Amino acid sequence: MTSERYNAREAEPKWQTIWDERELFRTRNDDPRPKYYVLEMFPYPSGRIHMGHVRNYAMGDVVARYKRARGFNVLHPMGWDAFGMPAENAAMANKVHPAQWTYANIATMRGQLKSMGLSLDWHREVATCDPSYYRHQQRMFLDFLSAGLVDRKTAKVNWDPVDQTVLANEQVIDGRGWRSGALVEQRELTQWFFKITDYAQDLNDALDGLERWPEKVRVMQKNWIGRSEGLSVRFALDAATTPSGETEVEIYTTRPDTLFGAKFIAIAADHPLARAAGARDQALADFIAECKRTGTAAELIEKAEKKGYDTGIRAVHPFDPSWTLPVYVANFVLMEYGTGAIFGCPAHDERDLEFANAYGLGNTVVVCPAGVDPAGFVVTDKPYVEDGLLVNSRFLDGMTTAQAKDEVARRLEAETRGNAPVGRRKVNFRLRDWGISRQRYWGCPIPIIHCDACGALPVPLADLPVKLPDDVTFDVPGNPLDRHPTWKHVACPQCGAKARRETDTMDTFVDSSWYFARFTDPWIETSPTDRGAVDGWLPVDQYIGGIEHAILHLLYSRFFTRAMRKTGHAGVDEPFAGLFTQGMVVHETYKGPDGAWVSPAEVRIESDGAARKASLLSNGGTVEIGPIEKMSKSKKNTVDPDDIIGTYGADTARWFMLSDSPPERDVIWTEEGVQGAARFVQRLWRLTGELATLAAPVGTAAPAAFGPEALAIRKAAHRALIRVEEDVERLRFNRCVAHIYELSNALSAAIGAVTTETRPADVAWAFREAADILIALVSPMMPHLAEECWQALGHDTLVADTRWQEPDRALVVEDTVLMPVQVNGKKRAELTIARDASNDVVEAAALALEPVQRALEGRPVRKVVVVPQRIVNVVG
RNA sequence: GCGGUCAUGGCGGAAUUGGUAGACGCGCUAGCUUGAGGUGCUAGUUCUUUAACCGGAGUGGAGGUUCGAGUCCUCUUGACCGCACCA
Numbered sequence: 001m002t003s004e005r006y007n008a009r010e011a012e013p014k015w016q017t018i019w020d021e022r023e024l025f026r027t028r029n030d031d032p033r034p035k036y037y038v039l040e041m042f043p044y045p046s047g048r049i050h051m052g053h054v055r056n057y058a059m060g061d062v063v064a065r066y067k068r069a070r071g072f073n074v075l076h077p078m079g080w081d082a083f084g085m086p087a088e089n090a091a092m093a094n095k096v097h098p099a100q101w102t103y104a105n106i107a108t109m110r111g112q113l114k115s116m117g118l119s120l121d122w123h124r125e126v127a128t129c130d131p132s133y134y135r136h137q138q139r140m141f142l143d144f145l146s147a148g149l150v151d152r153k154t155a156k157v158n159w160d161p162v163d164q165t166v167l168a169n170e171q172v173i174d175g176r177g178w179r180s181g182a183l184v185e186q187r188e189l190t191q192w193f194f195k196i197t198d199y200a201q202d203l204n205d206a207l208d209g210l211e212r213w214p215e216k217v218r219v220m221q222k223n224w225i226g227r228s229e230g231l232s233v234r235f236a237l238d239a240a241t242t243p244s245g246e247t248e249v250e251i252y253t254t255r256p257d258t259l260f261g262a263k264f265i266a267i268a269a270d271h272p273l274a275r276a277a278g279a280r281d282q283a284l285a286d287f288i289a290e291c292k293r294t295g296t297a298a299e300l301i302e303k304a305e306k307k308g309y310d311t312g313i314r315a316v317h318p319f320d321p322s323w324t325l326p327v328y329v330a331n332f333v334l335m336e337y338g339t340g341a342i343f344g345c346p347a348h349d350e351r352d353l354e355f356a357n358a359y360g361l362g363n364t365v366v367v368c369p370a371g372v373d374p375a376g377f378v379v380t381d382k383p384y385v386e387d388g389l390l391v392n393s394r395f396l397d398g399m400t401t402a403q404a405k406d407e408v409a410r411r412l413e414a415e416t417r418g419n420a421p422v423g424r425r426k427v428n429f430r431l432r433d434w435g436i437s438r439q440r441y442w443g444c445p446i447p448i449i450h451c452d453a454c455g456a457l458p459v460p461l462a463d464l465p466v467k468l469p470d471d472v473t474f475d476v477p478g479n480p481l482d483r484h485p486t487w488k489h490v491a492c493p494q495c496g497a498k499a500r501r502e503t504d505t506m507d508t509f510v511d512s513s514w515y516f517a518r519f520t521d522p523w524i525e526t527s528p529t530d531r532g533a534v535d536g537w538l539p540v541d542q543y544i545g546g547i548e549h550a551i552l553h554l555l556y557s558r559f560f561t562r563a564m565r566k567t568g569h570a571g572v573d574e575p576f577a578g579l580f581t582q583g584m585v586v587h588e589t590y591k592g593p594d595g596a597w598v599s600p601a602e603v604r605i606e607s608d609g610a611a612r613k614a615s616l617l618s619n620g621g622t623v624e625i626g627p628i629e630k631m632s633k634s635k636k637n638t639v640d641p642d643d644i645i646g647t648y649g650a651d652t653a654r655w656f657m658l659s660d661s662p663p664e665r666d667v668i669w670t671e672e673g674v675q676g677a678a679r680f681v682q683r684l685w686r687l688t689g690e691l692a693t694l695a696a697p698v699g700t701a702a703p704a705a706f707g708p709e710a711l712a713i714r715k716a717a718h719r720a721l722i723r724v725e726e727d728v729e730r731l732r733f734n735r736c737v738a739h740i741y742e743l744s745n746a747l748s749a750a751i752g753a754v755t756t757e758t759r760p761a762d763v764a765w766a767f768r769e770a771a772d773i774l775i776a777l778v779s780p781m782m783p784h785l786a787e788e789c790w791q792a793l794g795h796d797t798l799v800a801d802t803r804w805q806e807p808d809r810a811l812v813v814e815d816t817v818l819m820p821v822q823v824n825g826k827k828r829a830e831l832t833i834a835r836d837a838s839n840d841v842v843e844a845a846a847l848a849l850e851p852v853q854r855a856l857e858g859r860p861v862r863k864v865v866v867v868p869q870r871i872v873n874v875v876g
Numbered sequence: 877g878c879g880g881u882c883a884u885g886g887c888g889g890a891a892u893u894g895g896u897a898g899a900c901g902c903g904c905u906a907g908c909u910u911g912a913g914g915u916g917c918u919a920g921u922u923c924u925u926u927a928a929c930c931g932g933a934g935u936g937g938a939g940g941u942u943c944g945a946g947u948c949c950u951c952u953u954g955a956c957c958g959c960a961c962c963a
Contacts, residue, residue, distance in 0.1 A: 005915095216958080219880070223959060230963080253963060266963090306961080332961045342963045350877080351961055430962055550958085612903095659901070660888055668888070672902055675914065680901090682915090738890070738900035745900090820896040825944045827896055865943045871895045873943050 006685035008649025012784040016117055024800055025119045027075050029521065029533050036072035037537050038064045039516055041545030041553070042079045045105035045127075046086060049112045051585040051631055051657075051669060052546070054641050058654040058781075059582060059663055059733065060544050061118045065780035066728045068119065069804040075537055077519040078113065078120045080106050082129035083508045085163055085179055087442045092474045098442040099470070102129055112642060116650045117783050119800070124522045128511035133518065134444040135465030136528035137510060142447060142458045143567040144194065151193040152456060156336075157435055159187040164477055165439045166191060168507060169432050170224075170552045178552075192446060192504070193433040196559045200225055200429040202573075203558055212578035214664075217550045224551045226430025230254035231409050232339055233423045235265060238314040238324055243280050246273055248417075249315060249327065252338030252428060256412075257404035258345040260393035261366035263356050265315045266308060266330035268340040274329045277311040284309050284329065291331045306355045307331045318412060318422055319394070330355065338428055347379045357381065366393045367401060434556065436507040441472055441480040443505030451492035451499035460493050466501070479503055512553055513560035516540055516575055528569050535571040540578070542731075547581040554579070580731055583666040585657075587637040589626035590614060597636040598623055601643070605671065628668055639669055651782035652678045658781055659737040680741070681785055684778065687744055688771065688789040690751050694759060695768035698794045703762045709754060710766035714811055716746040717770035721807040724777045733781070740777050747774065768793075775799055821846045822873040823855040831872065839866040846872040 019025060040060035043053055064076035080102075087098035094101075106127060113120070126133050144150045158167040162182035166189060171178040196203075204225045207218045232252045239247070249265060267274050269291035278285040287309040308328035317323035325343070332351060333342055346356035346363035356363055367388040368374040374391040377384075387401035396404045412423025437446065445466040447459035459466055469487040472480040481487060481503040492499035514528070521533035538561075545553075557575045564570040590598040598616065603623050606613050614623035631638045644653045656677035661667040706714065720743035727735040747770055754763055771793050779786035779799045790799035814835060819842065821829040829851040833842055843864045846852060856876045863875040 216880070220958060223879080226962060228962070251963080255963080332963095334962070337962050339963095344963090349963075351963080354961095428962080547957085662889080665889095670888090670902080671914095673888080676902055679915090686916090734889075735900085741900050818896085822896085822944070825942095830896075863943065865895095867895060867944095870892095871944080873895085875943050 005682055006785065006788065008651060008681070008784065009646075011788045012115070012117060012650055015784045015787045016114065018787075018798070019117075019119075019800060022798070022801075024798070025076065025121050026123055027073065027077075027121045029536065031073040033071060033073040035075065035537060036067040036542075037075045037516075037540045038067065038542045039075075039077070039519070039540045039544070041543070041549065042081050042512070042515060043109065044081045044084060044086070045102055045109055047105045047108065049109050049641050051639055051641060053113075054116065054653055055585055055657040055667065056544060056546070056582055057113065057116060057118055058657045059580075059731065060542075061116075061120075061654075061783075062658065062728060062733060062736075062780040063542050063544075063731070064119050065783065065800065066804070068800075069776070069780070069802065071803065074119075075519070076118075076120055077124040077522075078118075078122065079124075079126040079515055079519065080109075080128065081508065081512050081515070082106065082127040083134075083443045083505075083511055085440065085442070088440060088474060091442075095474075097470070097472075099129065102127075102442075115642075115645055116654070119783070124519050126515060126518055126522050128444075128508075128515065129442070131465045131467050132525075133515075134511070136518070137444050137506070137514070138447040138459070138464050138466060139461065140514070140528055140564065140567065140569060141506070141510075142461065143569070144563050145458060147563070147567050149195050149198065149563050149566065151195055151433060152190065153193060154188060154190045155193075155435070156186050157189050157191055158184045159189075160184055163440075164479075166435060166437055168435050168509070170434075170555070171507075171509075189437075191435045191437040192448075192502075193435050194510075194559065194563070196434045196556075197429060197431055199559055199562050200227065200431045201427070202562065203431075203555070204429075206558075206574060210574065210577075210579070213576075214579065214581055217547070217554065217579065217581065220550045221555055224431065224555065226428075228254050228428050228430075230338075230426055230428060231256040231405075231412065231423050232426045233259075233318055233343070233412055234417065234420075235315040235318060235325075235343070236417065237327075238316060241312055241314045243276050243313070246276060249273055249341050250339045251341040251343050252426065253343060255345065255348065255405070256408040256423070257390065257393075257396065257399075257401050258348045258366050259317075259319065259343070259408055260396065261345040261347050261364045262317065262325055262343045263346050263352075263361040263363060264344040264359075265325050265327045266333050266342050266344055266355070267327065268333040268335035269329055269331065270335045271329070271333075271340045273313070273327070273341075274311070277313060277329070281311070284311060288329060291329070306351065306358060308355060308359060310359075318415070326361075328355075328359070336432070337430065346383065348383050348385055350383050350385065353379065353381070353383045364392055366391060366396075434507075434559070436510055437504040438507055439479045439482070439503075440505055441468065441474075443508060444511060445481070445505055446502045448502035449490055449493060449499050450502065451495060451497060453497060454492055454494040454499075456502075457493055457499075463493075481505070509553060509556050510560075513556045514564065516543075516557070517561070517564065517570055529564070531569075531571065534569070538570065538572045539574050540576045542578045542580065543576040544580045544582060546584070550581070580663070582663050583661065584630050585669050586628050586666045587631050587639065587669045588628050589635050589637045591624045591626055592616060593621040593623075597634075599636040600639060600671075630666075631669070644674065648674060648678045649681070649784070651785045652681050655680065655737070655782050658733040660734065662734050663731055680744075681782070684744060684774075684782075684785065685789065687748060687751075688775065688792050691747065691767055691771040691774075692793050694751065694754070694764060695771050695793065696761070696764040698768070700765060700768065703765055706762045706766065707760065709750070710760075710762040711811075713747070713750050713763070713766040713770050714808075716743055716750075717766075717773040718807045718809075718811045719743075720777060721773050721805065722809065722812065725804075725807065728780070736777075736781070740774070740781075743770070743774055743777070747771075773805060776802065776805060817869045819846075819869070820871050821849060821852055822871065823852055824875060825873060826855070828852055828855045835869060839868065842866050842868075842872060846874060 038060055040056050064074050068074045082102050087102050090101045091098045158172050160167050160177035160180050160182055162180035167177055172184050204227050230253050232250055234248045234250045236248050269288045278288050308330040311327050313327040314324040315327050344352035346353040347365045348367055363379055368377050368391045369388045390396040390399045390404045409425050413421050415422045447466045449457050469484055488501040488503050517529050517534050520537040521530035524530045561575040562573050590603050592598040602617055603614050604617050614625050656674050720739045723739040724736045775786050775789045786799045816832050817835050819831045820827050821831050829849045831846055859876040861876050865873040
């Protein structure tokens with residue numbers, strides 16, 4: 001009955017329809033079972049899904065289906081991160097409206113995802129570009145504004161000259177726009193900011209509690225937040241050297257212990273004191289201008305050598321009125337960090353040493369490594385930056401670094417000048433507020449009205465949503481909202497005079513900062529979230545996505561959830577309890593005879609013994625096989641999921657994506673690999689057919705006793721069950737696959753050993769049990785094939801709707817164990833012995849073995865180490 | 877420069893967390909089957925010696941701890957990732 005090949009093309013849509021009709025994956029918020037929320041990062045509707053999506057969603061689906069089988073009420077939704085630049089670029093290139101382009105892409109991609117057979121609750125689908133979604137985002141923006149979490153300020157911002165918009169700091173990578181790749185410029189603009197820095201401390205500290213996050217991501221976020229503890233110190237200025245009434249400069253340091261090693265003060269080019277000094281010194285003004293010029297491209301700053309200019313101003317050392325330090329304007333000091341001014345201690349800071357050496361400022365060692373004679377300890381071109389004991393530092397001498405830091409802080413906090421302490425302990429963060437204004441059309445409008453008389457006012461709640469106008473043009477660069485003839489003209493909600501709408505839209509990362517909350521009740525119209533639903537479902541138990549969002553999306557979402565809590569829209573701080581970052585899908589690259597990239601679909605690969613040769617399918621031209629790289633359109637090394645699903649079926653694609661590599665590592669897509677997966681699909685189908693003829697009917701009562709053959713079959717099945725369970729829980733899908741292969745190999749062997757004629761009842765029962773377990777194990781990974789097999793095994797239920805079987809752990813415990821016997825650490829023999837044999841018995845049996853005696857070569861036995869049920873080591 | 881991860885057959889990778897290294901898959905070799913050439917089955921596949929058994933070596937390299945190290949420690953080489961004037 002199952003002699004023919006399994007036909008995925010027929011079976012897969014059939015089962016998808018059946019799941020759909022039975023609403024198997026529709027999740028209800030009032031379901032009393034314990035909740036489990038599994039979520040994969042939602043896609044941008046770029047047009048078609050790619051293999052990275054297949055891998056990501058296959059992993060999530062395994063977890064979702066497994067947890068469902070374990071009796072959880074699983075929430076596994078899908079939506080679309082639908083605002084963004086590509087829609088506008090398409091509009092410009094093809095004269096199609098961004099909305100039309102986006103919704104057409106969504107329709108295509110929804111169909112592709114459905115063909116994968118994912119256990120998604122499509123009733124909860126959301127698209128962030130839909131007013132029914134972004135109206136709530138506007139509402140939250142206004143709530144955040146009332147709660148003091150939104151700021152409007154003029155600031156130096158990152159300007160992407162290609163995309164013609166502002167970018168957040170997180171979106172600038174190596175000085176370039178994260179999307180356009182263009183060198184980012186610095187511009188002064190008035191922008192809306194989310195005050196993520198209000199939560200800097202909490203965002204930092206709470207990382208320690210995220211135990212189910214990859215260490216790597218936590219470290220990256222910590223570095224990005226950049227918390228440092230230090231001291232700000234007000235240095236008095238020598239009045240005779242000061243241009244126009246400035247009396248002091250405040251610096252920030254994390255090394256107050258090295259204050260007696262100070263050689264200079266350095267201030268940023270845009271520091272007020274620098275500006276004042278520049279006003280009376282043309283050469284200095286030129287230098288400042290030069291610093292600012294190089295300051296437009298972040299990439300250049302990093303490569304620039306350290307340059308400074310002596311302002312002539314002298315600062316007075318806080319512990320010695322007779323000691324003055326030169327004040328330099330320096331190109332490496334950033335106005336944005338700390339106070340925009342530092343003191344330089346060349347002996348103990350790399351940068352300061354480079355600067356001091358360039359300008360002949362010398363250095364004094366004030367920290368000496370413990371156990372080293374200070375007299376001979378000098379610094380020339382490499383500073384000593386570690387902790388140690390203080391020297392050359394008056395009252396600090398002999399103290400440790402920590403003691404000295406504390407002592408300096410204590411003394412300077414106690415000392416006052418002009419009624420304020422000279423020193424203040426201060427915690428500084430690298431994290432900046434999140435600038436969310438974007439000068440683009442295809443985004444969520446910022447619900448603000450600007451009135452010349454009343455200022456920037458919130459749009460009244462009753463007027464939400466502020467909808468994007470449909471009639472826009474993209475024929476000229478810039479923001480279509482800004483040049484729309486009518487859209488921005490409104491009456492001031494306060495005085496009624498003519499006023500203007502804010503024409504900036506929100507960063508699309510705002511859209512993705514709360515979609516996981518909206519999924520918990522996407523139907524509610526009166527507020528962004530239903531508190532019962534959001535508090536019941538959050539945090540997401542398992543979130544799966546790419547590492548590229550380690551700081552962007554994953555940090556913004558953590559902030560946004562806190563802000564939602566503050567404004568009453570959620571009851572938790574952390575959105576994602578468990579995070580998994582999966583690796584990429586990579587593929588060989590190919591270059592044709594003309595040196596142009598060639599797609600895998602156009603290439604024929606032939607094996608010549610161990611060597612592989614590639615040629616063009618069209619004309620046999622020589623193709624050069626290049627390095628394995630991330631699938632990208634530019635290198636043409638992509639494989640279209642539609643083609644794979646059309647040729648092999650979704651199950652084969654899913655199985656291969658899960659089988660080859662550990663999920664956190666990159667997986668190499670190969671034709672041989674897919675074919676191997678496809679072979680297993682057919683093999684499993686044939687094996688199921690054989691098992692169906694050998695197995696006892698569904699519902700047969702277990703026999704009273706099992707013979708050795710039956711027991712062996714049962715052990716193999718339950719061992720696989722235990723192992724797969726353990727590995728799915730830890731998302732080690734490649735190991736799950738190996739365990740399933742092992743079980744099917746074992747069952748094939750068992751079938752070979754038992755003929756139909758001599759099949760006893762206990763063996764038939766064991767085959768029934770093992771077959772059911774095998775298919776249940778396969779079902780989260782290859783759900784369609786599993787249903788087909790489940791049916792072939794005589795079930796009238798769905799395997800997708802079947803509870804996970806509890807393994808019988810006692811079954812896999814053997815009566816006898818096989819212990820390797822080593823002599824001096826080298827394995828010489830094996831010993832099969834009763835599991836509960838005493839160490840004495842094991843030792844005697846081991847020593848009696850002939851290969852052991854041979855290896856001892858007559859030497860006396862000095863010691864025998866017996867690790868029960870593990871190993872014996874004879875030392876002789 | 878700083879921080880992190882990793883290094884195991886021809887390839888992807890396993891290894892009960894200090895206890896038989898190479899599970900499982902791919903590829904390859906031989907034979908059978910099918911049949912004409914993307915099927916199935918059987919056997920083999922770390923290297924080396926051997927007809928075979930028995931041996932010897934072996935987890936990037938050099939040391940160390942231990943009865944025992946792919947796993948722990950020190951040094952070193954290489955690859956990848958993140959951050960990069962953050963005071």
